Amino acid sequence: MPTAFELRQRNEKFAKDARAGKNPTHLSRQEKLAKRSPINLWALGVICFVVIGGVVFELFRMIFL
Template sequence: PTQFELRQKNAQFASAVKAGKKAAKPSRQEQLSKRSPVSLWALGAVLFVVVGG
């Protein structure tokens, strides 16, 4: 796609979002906020054991 086409798509997307439509794909930030914190705890525990706490 050309630069012009990309700008057009971005403008369409921005106007749709302003109109209140939901984005087709949730943003990265939204996906991370929905993820459970269990994996983070597991990673922390493994690091604690490996480092020698």
Template sequence: MPSEFEMRKRNEKFVQDAREGKKPTHMSRQEKLAKRSPIGTWALGVIVFVVMGGVLFELARLIFL
């Protein structure tokens, strides 16, 4: 386990890097929420399934009928 001195040095370096505009190691909650997609992964999968299924059925109808 790092000593208190080492932890203070690491914390100071982290704060300095964050102030200089370098990317911190962990995103804040606001950044995570802003980066999140407004639609869930499962909902996107259902939409893609329905659209691609419709395209495949339409192609099959055009080719075989």
């Protein structure tokens, strides 16, 4: 178990880092928005389905018909 002196030192270090902004615990709203994709996941799935499905059907048509 850490001593009171060690706890005080760790608390001071954490407080200093928090004041300096080096170790944020939660992302800011701007950072969350920057990480988001500009297109919804379902819309991306629909686009992939149309493109890949079109390629598959075209290959099927060329090979078997």
